[in-house]
Amino acid sequence: MAAERISDALRQAASEFGAADVRFRLDRPRDADHGDLASNLALALSSRLRRAPREIAQELQARLEGIGGVHRIEIAGPGFLNFFLEESAVGQVLHQIREADEAYGRNSDGGGREIMVEFVSANPTGPLHLGHGRQAALGDAIASLLEWSAWSVHREFYFNDAGVQIERLAESVRARYRQVLGHEAAVPDGGYHGAYVADIARSFHDEVGDRYDNDDSDAALRAMRRHAVRVLRAEQERDLAAFGVRFDEYYPETRLYADGRVAATIRDLDDTGLTYVKDGAAWLRTTAFGDQKDRVMVKSDGSPTYFLPDVAYHMSKWDRGFREVVNVQGSDHHSTVDRVRAGLQALGRPTGYPEYVLHQMVTVERGGEEVRFSKRAGSYTTLAELVQEVGADVARYFFLMRRPEAHLTFDLDLALDQSDKNPVYKVKYAHARVCRLFELARQRGWECPRGADTRPLASRMERELINRLREFPDSLRRAATARAPHVVCDYLEKTAGLVNSWYQTGHPTRSPERAVLVEDEQLRDARLTLAGAARIVLRNGLAVLGIEAPERMVRL
RNA sequence: GUCCCCGUAGCUCAGGUGGAUAGAGCGACUGCCUCCUAAGCAGUAGGCCCCAGGUUCGAGUCCUGGCGGGGACACCA
Numbered sequence: 209m210a211a212e213r214i215s216d217a218l219r220q221a222a223s224e225f226g227a228a229d230v231r232f233r234l235d236r237p238r239d240a241d242h243g244d245l246a247s248n249l250a251l252a253l254s255s256r257l258r259r260a261p262r263e264i265a266q267e268l269q270a271r272l273e274g275i276g277g278v279h280r281i282e283i284a285g286p287g288f289l290n291f292f293l294e295e296s297a298v299g300q301v302l303h304q305i306r307e308a309d310e311a312y313g314r315n316s317d318g319g320g321r322e323i324m325v326e327f328v329s330a331n332p333t334g335p336l337h338l339g340h341g342r343q344a345a346l347g348d349a350i351a352s353l354l355e356w357s358a359w360s361v362h363r364e365f366y367f368n369d370a371g372v373q374i375e376r377l378a379e380s381v382r383a384r385y386r387q388v389l390g391h392e393a394a395v396p397d398g399g400y401h402g403a404y405v406a407d408i409a410r411s412f413h414d415e416v417g418d419r420y421d422n423d424d425s426d427a428a429l430r431a432m433r434r435h436a437v438r439v440l441r442a443e444q445e446r447d448l449a450a451f452g453v454r455f456d457e458y459y460p461e462t463r464l465y466a467d468g469r470v471a472a473t474i475r476d477l478d479d480t481g482l483t484y485v486k487d488g489a490a491w492l493r494t495t496a497f498g499d500q501k502d503r504v505m506v507k508s509d510g511s512p513t514y515f516l517p518d519v520a521y522h523m524s525k526w527d528r529g530f531r532e533v534v535n536v537q538g539s540d541h542h543s544t545v546d547r548v549r550a551g552l553q554a555l556g557r558p559t560g561y562p563e564y565v566l567h568q569m570v571t572v573e574r575g576g577e578e579v580r581f582s583k584r585a586g587s588y589t590t591l592a593e594l595v596q597e598v599g600a601d602v603a604r605y606f607f608l609m610r611r612p613e614a615h616l617t618f619d620l621d622l623a624l625d626q627s628d629k630n631p632v633y634k635v636k637y638a639h640a641r642v643c644r645l646f647e648l649a650r651q652r653g654w655e656c657p658r659g660a661d662t663r664p665l666a667s668r669m670e671r672e673l674i675n676r677l678r679e680f681p682d683s684l685r686r687a688a689t690a691r692a693p694h695v696v697c698d699y700l701e702k703t704a705g706l707v708n709s710w711y712q713t714g715h716p717t718r719s720p721e722r723a724v725l726v727e728d729e730q731l732r733d734a735r736l737t738l739a740g741a742a743r744i745v746l747r748n749g750l751a752v753l754g755i756e757a758p759e760r761m762v763r764l
Numbered sequence: 765g766u767c768c769c770c771g772u773a774g775c776u777c778a779g780g781u782g783g784a785u786a787g788a789g790c791g792a793c794u795g796c797c798u799c800c801u802a803a804g805c806a807g808u809a810g811g812c813c814c815c816a817g818g819u820u821c822g823a824g825u826c827c828u829g830g831c832g833g834g835g836a837c838a839c840c841a
Binding site for chain 2: 231232233235237238240242248251252253255261284285286287288298303331356369372373374398488489491500501503504505506508511513514518538539540541542543545546566568569594609610611613614615617619622625626627629630631633636637640641644645648650682686689691694695699701702704707709712713714715717718723724725726760
């Protein structure tokens with residue numbers, strides 16, 4: 209189609225200027241007066257060739273004469289080339305969209321290669337909180353974007369079912385269990401105080417009765433630990449399922465010990481000669497790989513720090529064949545990035561493995577006031593409570609609409625609002641409206657034939673909308689490459705805004721001649737073709753984000 | 765003290781590899797239902813893009829140094 213022909217011709221011209229590798233853009237200009245497509249090639253060449261950009265632009269313009277589908281080329285501003293397409297070429301993309309349908313927006317960048325996205329990875333020590341929610345939404349959307357870019361994606365959840373935190377959980381459950389049995393007992397310092405711990409103690413009591421009354425043994429504590437982890441993991445999976453997030457694999461930390469990976473990692477690290485003993489602990493010289501300080505692998509009491517199984521875990525990712533790994537984590541983990549990579553580099557893995565997406569904190573506001581506490585968890589708001597209150601789709605969208613590295617304020621009033629103030633409803637509503645047009649058309653016995661003549665779509669707004677729909681695949685590719693789902697949100701909101709404007713210009717009381725469902729068959733078919741393409745783009749965009757695109761919305 | 769992230773309209777935030785006149789939503793104000801769903805649309809007002817240097821034909825964007833906010837700097841995970 210025209211855009212590709214122009215792109216090829218520009219590339220060809222660049223190489224004739226002796227700059228085949230020059231980087232330039234060919235995209236939809238912000239202002240529709242600047243044509244359907246614009247390129248900065250002349251500007252990009254000017255610094256290379258040390259010549260005035262407008263002069264280069266004139267030579268380019270001459271060379272680009274006669275490309276099929278291009279009506280005219282203008283030189284504008286400092287030296288932009290603005291391309292105005294033939295009417296028929298503009299609308300052609302609408303037919304391509306309809307043809308591709310559910311596949312519109314996909315690209316083949318990944319070439320079927322494997323990639324792992326690890327996310328959530330909550331400790332089984334309590335219900336999922338909002339940070340986990342953001343991570344679940346982000347990780348799932350990034351995974352989905354990668355799938356749309358032809359990657360074969362493995363979604364993984366790593367859970368730390370070993371270590372100090374789990375012991376504290378078990379001890380907290382023991383204290384609550386004793387209380388159930390009518391004894392005096394206090395949750396230990398550093399223990400877990402949320403109401404859920406008491407729930408777990410009660411369900412434990414339901415299973416075992418008073419079998420562990422006055423029992424301080426390790427066996428008793430182990431039984432409580434097993435029970436607590438099982439219950440909490442089940443709860444986390446339920447919450448994630450309610451949020452619409454599924455994993456291909458849950459990888460437990462204990463497996464790393466059971467299958468000898470941790471021990472093997474210690475041996476392998478020792479073999480590198482980068483380890484040493486100080487103060488009775490075993491250290492790794494991670495500073496050799498850019499870490500700020502060396503790290504302890506094995507504590508003086510003989511137990512490994514978190515660092516060691518983490519290295520072992522990432523070695524398992526490599527050994528399972530994943531050469532591309534994206535870890536989605538809270539930015540409070542940022543200090544682990546350097547040390548884990550350092551450990552992996554010590555073992556010969558490449559620099560920058562794995563890749564990290566670190567997101568900032570989430571806070572919740574209602575009525576302009578921060579909401580902090582939850583009955584269930586004690587000190588934080590849980591994901592389940594949020595999903596319960598605003599629904600999975602709204603929660604997902606809100607988690608995704610900001611860049612990961614920006615702090616997120618979750619405005620509950622806005623999330624609960626059911627009008628265009630709420631971006632989720634705005635996008636969904638635009639989709640539902642377009643669907644409604646097709647429903648009404650069917651009722652009147654009107655079909656929209658394939659390959660309808662799109663030349664009647666000549667208004668400025670229609671052209672702008674078409675060019676925006678043309679951009680969708682590029683927008684998804686950019687989002688996938690940058691691991692940035694908010695790019696999709698931004699795209700959808702703007703597209704929905706345009707769809708709504710376009711729809712409204714055909715308001716029956718003001719300008720019925722601009723409605724979609726007009727008597728004139730040629731006009732109607734052209735407009736239905738545009739509406740159909742918009743429907744596909746909105747639906748696919750929401751699908752990437754894991755959000756439903758309703759065909760009708762019921763007013764409340 | 766060191767490291768990471770952020771600083772753009774009154775508020776919440778977008779701004780692709782540096783490119784044309786800086787963009788949305790909310791809030792404020794003004795219009796528009798004889799209905800393809802007004803859950804909407806059109807319009808108006810609102811900007812030293814934190815500051816100071818630098819690179820460049822061109823900087824919100826890149827570099828350096830400040831200032832302000834958040835986070836991380838355990839033999840916790």
